[in-house]
C-alpha cells in the first residue's frame with residue numbers, strides 16, 4: 001500500500017517544473033560541497049576570483065531557502081585542509097570573501113536567527129578571518145534558527161585523527177578504558193558534536209566524490225550530484241535535491257516491513 005502511495009506521490013508532485021515537497025519530511029541536515037566556481041568563471045572568460053564571488057551569492061540565496069523550508073543544519077564546505085595547495089592569491093581571495101561575507105551579512109543572519117559555526121581548525125586562518133568568525137559566533141550563539149556550519153580548514157581525516165588523539169589521551173590518563181569507546185563517545189570529539197549526521201550531501205559541478213568531507217558523519221547520508229556549477233545552483237535545485245531525498249528508501253542497514 002505504501003509503495004503505491006509513493007508512486008502516486010511521485011507522479012503528481014511535479015508542478016511547473018518545480019516540486020511539491022513533503023513539509024513533514026524536510027531533511028534536518030544538508031551538507032554541500034560548493035564545487036565548480038572556477039569552471040563557472042572559466043566558461044565566462046572571467047578570473048577564478050569572480051567565480052568564488054558568484055559562489056558567495058549562491059550561499060546567500062541557498063541559506064535563506066534552506067531556512068524557509070525548515071532545514072535545521074546547513075554545512076558548507078568552504079575550504080579544505082588540502083586547499084592550502086592552491087596558489088596564494090586564490091587562498092587570499094577565499095579568505096577575504098569569507099571576511100567580507102561575515103561583515104556584510106552578520107546583521108541579516110542574526111535577524112533571521114541563524115547560528116554561525118565553524119567546522120575545522122581555524123587557528124591557521126588569517127587573523128582578520130579568526131576575528132570575524134569569533135564575532136559572528138558570539139553574536140549568533142543564542143539564536144535558535146538554522147545552524148550554518150562553515151567548514152574551513154576542514155578535512156574529514158584530520159577531524160578523525162584529532163578525535164582519536166583526544167580519546168587516546170583520556171585512555172593514557174586512565175580516565176576511560178578502551179572498551180568504553182563507542183560511536184557516541186567518538187562523536188563527542190568531532191566538530192559536529194551534538195548535531196545530527198547530514199541527511200543529504202549535495203555536490204554540484206559534475207564531480208562524484210567526497211573529497212575528505214564529513215567522512216565519519218556521512219555513513220548513511222544520501223548523495224545528490226548535479227552538473228550545475230555552484231554559482232548557478234538555484235533554490236529550485238535545492239528543492240529538487242530535497243524532493244529526491246524524500247523519495248529515497250533509507251533503510252540504515254535494516255530491512256523494511
Ligand code: FPP
Pocket residue numbers: 034035036037038039040052055056059076077078079083094097098101150205
Ligand atoms: C570549489 O570550487 C569552491 C571552493 C574551493 C571554495 C568555496 C568558497 C566560497 C564560495 C567562498 C567563501 C565561503 C564563504 C562561506 C563566504 P573550485 O574552485 O574547486 O571550482 P573548480 O573545480 O571549477 O575549479
